[in-house]
Amino acid sequence: MSIVIDIVFETPPTLPAAASIIIGVAFPQRVKMSDVARTAGVSVATVSKVVNGRYGVAAATVERVQQVISQLGYEASLGAQSLRSHRTNVLGILVAEFEPFSTELLKGASKEVAGTGYQLLAYSSGDGGGTSIGWERRSLARLSGTLIDGAVIVTPTVVETKQDFHVVAVDPHTGPSGLPTIDSDNFAGAVLATNYLLSLGHRRIGHLSGRPDLESARLREAGFRKAMADAGVAVDERLVRVGGFRVESAEAPAFELLSLPDRPTAVFAGNDLSAISTMDVARGMGLSVPDDLSVIGFDNVPESALVNPPLTTITQPLQRMGAEALRLLVDLIAGVERSTHIRLPTELVVRSSCRPFPPPPRASLPLTVRPT
């Protein structure tokens, strides 16, 4: 009758048939190379040769072994394989936790990895709160040498380099020195953000800085100060606090900032998460964003467009950064000679979380009604 009805009714006889064979019956145990060897009547060494396509196996044997492999659904154990051969064709992305920033990088890397022959393994140390430094080193120690052929590390603060193991850092501690690095122009972006607030008339501008151990956080604060100085506006140091780049860690300093007797009229948050946190805190204090307080963020994670009001922010091309990091890593492993530091540009994205100061006379509604 209809194509789609057909699909709905035709699928069961095919797919579930295969599924029912497989579910819980066929391979109750993991099938290993020795199973394949026994079934095919050869030794595990021969199976290994077939799997890795090495020389010295008769065509007929290759055929038979491959038959058995696909029949039994054999797949090499990543753990055992890497333990022995130190080559897995898997690349790692090491993050402290999966938050918007790192998942955007992940999306970019995932697109880039297609066609390279590598697979992607993202590993979270589970150290979200940043309670212990050195998660990068620990994760790297656990996975490198075995399991992965190279790694992209997101916002590392301490990194060691090892022999024969390639690492690319995204937004690291030490800035563009030492490790191959991908970052964006944090300084210019911060100047952009601050100048935007200044151009709206704000003078009492607060800043929630990021984790002080990250180069990007320092550059953003430096850009903020530079723009303020160039505009001839003195920075009130009470308006500069450590926000820590996370929603939870930004709450207290944001509250302090907004509790000041002469609170800022605008806040440049070190990243989008702390900006979102600031907006929440402001709302909780009965302040309206942007009417009572302008807020600008940094990063342009997707979440920044989802909040109310949508956040004005500085965009860095996160997915592209992830893709560039992956490409750089692949090139390093392949031994390609190339530049090992890539800095991508930042841009201002105007949404709705900032208003001029002092506010224009509210004639009707702040939105200008355009004539037909």
Added chain:
Amino acid sequence: MSIVIDIVFETPPTLPAAASIIIGVAFPQRVKMSDVARTAGVSVATVSKVVNGRYGVAAATVERVQQVISQLGYEASLGAQSLRSHRTNVLGILVAEFEPFSTELLKGASKEVAGTGYQLLAYSSGDGGGTSIGWERRSLARLSGTLIDGAVIVTPTVVETKQDFHVVAVDPHTGPSGLPTIDSDNFAGAVLATNYLLSLGHRRIGHLSGRPDLESARLREAGFRKAMADAGVAVDERLVRVGGFRVESAEAPAFELLSLPDRPTAVFAGNDLSAISTMDVARGMGLSVPDDLSVIGFDNVPESALVNPPLTTITQPLQRMGAEALRLLVDLIAGVERSTHIRLPTELVVRSSCRPFPPPPRASLPLTVRPT
């Protein structure tokens, strides 16, 4: 002078000092258990006992070994460890690729994993295009038994269960049968979406269905048909096409749909990515969304709010689904008796990609100007 200035200037003497010791000098090689043993003057077996906190080591020896471990920065190789002990305290999330849907689940799972003692490993088979079925089985075969203690599989179509290995499926092929499953109320959500378009006056409504092998896609189409039938509107089968849940795979069918002589006035896309794709195609054909075409999606991935115009869609609580999946997996491993199927609710999120049909007379601007 100020706290922040202090931090900025005080950090260099401390952190980089530590970094410079570590970078490229201290541990050129991976440090393994035998290194620790040699340095501490004991055997590897003793080191293993200390690491795993087993009985039979003198307090003084424990102390000394731990000293050496932290001094050398030893960390057990995940590969070797799992190969032998079959217990790693790492849980896997298996996805075909890292796109908005799976990364949202990842965020939710990442939050939930904190405090459970597990770490998270996300593995992408790299099979983005869905070219080969069975990526779930292959990934599972590669990682289970070794490396991970349990897995969350995202949108699997074929799954086998193994002994002593726990798997939770998110949005699977077979619906809530067989595996422990997390999904959302796809049918109700689709009815919601379709009724919304109907309530706006649309009658020629197209549908871009999802991957026909996913239960969620079938339920969404079924909900669409049910709502249409209940409203007494016949479904024009030429307006129902397979969109495949991905941006690229939706382009051709979207183009076909919009090229019809009597094209639909509204499209219910199977998910947000194909909705976004539809909007792109429409723009490319000179059609305005929502003036010439209303589009509604499904999922409410963050990207849906970023497009222009922001997409009206059905929200499913993706992060919560990821969190629930992880919690279910942890409970299963711990042997907790509990319900193994969780269905979460869906809701309509109205943004700007849908308009009434026929359009209201355009007096001035479509936005009503509210009196002061």
Added chain:
DNA sequence: AACGATATCGATAACGATTGACACTGGCCG
């Protein structure tokens, strides 16, 4: 027919960590 040159395949030793079995060291008691 006898020989060596290939082709094919299998036994074996790692890789790094875990673990049960076992050997050593004292101290203490009979």
Added chain:
DNA sequence: CGGCCAGTGTCAATCGTTATCGATATCGTT
């Protein structure tokens, strides 16, 4: 003073896979 026991620590086997190298079979050549 010998023996026994508790307390420590080491040996060796093992997980699943790969690399080396030796063993066997096959074949052509003279």
